[in-house]
Amino acid sequence: MTAAPRITIVGASLAGLRTAEAVLAALPEARVTMVGAERYLPYNRPPLSKDAAEALAAPGADAAAVFERLVLKSRLATGAVDMRLGVAAEAMEKDALRLSDGTVLRHDWLVAATGLRPRRLALRGAEGRRFVLRTFDEAVRLGHAMRPGARMVVAGGGFIGCEIAATARKLGLHVTIVEPMEQPMIGALGPRVAAAMAAMHRAQGVTILAGRSVAAVSDSDSAVILDDGRALEADLMVEALGSHPNVEWLEGSGADLSNGVLCDNRLIAQGADRLLAVGDVARFPNPLFGPAPRRVEHWCVPGQTARRAAETIAACETGRDPEPGFAPMPSFWSDQHGTRLQSFGAPALAEAAEVISGDLTQVGTEPVIVEYHRGGRPVAVLGLGAPPAALAPHRARLERALSPETVE
Amino acid sequence: MKVHVDMSICLLHGQCVIAAPEVFSFDDEGQLQWLADVDDGLRADVEAAADACPEQAIRID
Numbered sequence: 001m002t003a004a005p006r007i008t009i010v011g012a013s014l015a016g017l018r019t020a021e022a023v024l025a026a027l028p029e030a031r032v033t034m035v036g037a038e039r040y041l042p043y044n045r046p047p048l049s050k051d052a053a054e055a056l057a058a059p060g061a062d063a064a065a066v067f068e069r070l071v072l073k074s075r076l077a078t079g080a081v082d083m084r085l086g087v088a089a090e091a092m093e094k095d096a097l098r099l100s101d102g103t104v105l106r107h108d109w110l111v112a113a114t115g116l117r118p119r120r121l122a123l124r125g126a127e128g129r130r131f132v133l134r135t136f137d138e139a140v141r142l143g144h145a146m147r148p149g150a151r152m153v154v155a156g157g158g159f160i161g162c163e164i165a166a167t168a169r170k171l172g173l174h175v176t177i178v179e180p181m182e183q184p185m186i187g188a189l190g191p192r193v194a195a196a197m198a199a200m201h202r203a204q205g206v207t208i209l210a211g212r213s214v215a216a217v218s219d220s221d222s223a224v225i226l227d228d229g230r231a232l233e234a235d236l237m238v239e240a241l242g243s244h245p246n247v248e249w250l251e252g253s254g255a256d257l258s259n260g261v262l263c264d265n266r267l268i269a270q271g272a273d274r275l276l277a278v279g280d281v282a283r284f285p286n287p288l289f290g291p292a293p294r295r296v297e298h299w300c301v302p303g304q305t306a307r308r309a310a311e312t313i314a315a316c317e318t319g320r321d322p323e324p325g326f327a328p329m330p331s332f333w334s335d336q337h338g339t340r341l342q343s344f345g346a347p348a349l350a351e352a353a354e355v356i357s358g359d360l361t362q363v364g365t366e367p368v369i370v371e372y373h374r375g376g377r378p379v380a381v382l383g384l385g386a387p388p389a390a391l392a393p394h395r396a397r398l399e400r401a402l403s404p405e406t407v408e
Numbered sequence: 409m410k411v412h413v414d415m416s417i418c419l420l421h422g423q424c425v426i427a428a429p430e431v432f433s434f435d436d437e438g439q440l441q442w443l444a445d446v447d448d449g450l451r452a453d454v455e456a457a458a459d460a461c462p463e464q465a466i467r468i469d
Contacts, residue, residue: 299462387434389438392425
């Protein structure tokens with residue numbers, strides 16, 4: 001390659017930022033443009049359901065000061081990247097990208113880092129009392145509504161739902177989680193751990209209505225109607241029902257967009273060989289867990305996939321093949337009622353869970369460590385209120401057990 | 409390179425200990441310890457540790 005490659009990164013959150021840094025570290029001559037639909041510099045989202053949510057709900061909260069603490073530290077030199085913030089990617093036009101301000105950007109490589117947007121209930125009405133939680137602006141809006149004594153319904157008991165429920169309890173709201181499955185977080189944690197977590201939420205005063213969903217909202221009074229006809233009084237409702245990958249702008253690119261962007265292990269999109277995907281939208285095979293490509297919505301994935309995407313681009317630009325076998329260890333954490341959950345591996349893929357330290361009836365008061373198995377092999381380790389030093393050896397053991405050399 | 413951890417925002421997730429065990433560790437009381445002055449040969453690991461910190465508490469100079 002002679003000319004400096006033009007690299008357009010769409011998405012200016014964690015994955016986009018880390019990709020820009022990694023690309024410029026590997027290819028200092030690259031001309032990098034980053035496009036972000038939000039008007040904000042890249043910021044850290046996990047606190048939006050935890051400490052930042054609490055700070056934003058405080059009377060007279062200073063949103064700018066809260067935001068300041070969320071801005072991601074960056075290794076980018078000033079002016080190293082052409083940042084287009086407050087502008088969305090609209091559509092592909094052959095090998096160029098059209099933006100919402102009418103600009104058309106040409107590129108040699110395109111990196112999709114557009115992340116997710118919350119799924120909404122397919123219901124109309126009561127818009128002023130309905131909230132989602134993904135962006136800072138949404139968190140500010142929710143913060144204004146989280147007043148002590150207010151009645152909050154959380155539709156969906158995933159991690160975001162359970163975290164915002166715990167935060168709201170701490171702020172003195174009355175909180176009900178409406179979860180369609182048998183327990184909140186059951187898909188992510190399995191039935192035994194999910195039941196223990198549900199017990200902890202109940203002990204903290206959260207009402208859990210499991211096996212139920214929201215069927216209607218009333219405009220005339222403050223009712224939320226469930227699928228069994230029951231009416232809940234709700235001053236506010238948070239819709240925490242999972243997410244959709246933001247990939248519509250890639251229609252016509254040739255990529256498989258059936259669930260995020262289908263990529264190979266190099267993170268190059270299948271069907272579009274100048275397109276890569278990173279972060280929440282990337283669906284790729286991880287040799288730690290077999291050949292099936294998966295999308296993983298954990299905070300660690302943006303950094304891991306960003307480095308991989310940069311390595312792939314740099315290798316292609318210099319006529320090398322990228323190293324095979326990208327096998328990042330997934331991890332996630334969640335903070336609920338002062339208890340930290342820390343997971344390594346993929347508990348969602350497990351068939352069974354075994355408590356290897358502590359007692360699940362004591363979650364929230366004593367440390368508990370759970371190991372998850374599939375096909376007789378460990379696939380994940382989860383600590384509940386366990387100190388990181390106690391988890392570290394289990395994580396190392398898991399890494400050995402999952403390494404592709406050991407598996408096959 | 410100089411490594412600094414802002415202990416006023418660190419919540420002991422321990423991600424740095426995993427990313428760069430040569431530099432970050434837990435002591436017997438479970439408190440975070442780190443090397444303040446690190447050879448540049450470890451820069452990639454330390455940068456990975458800083459990136460992996462959920463609280464963004466690690467500064468590299």
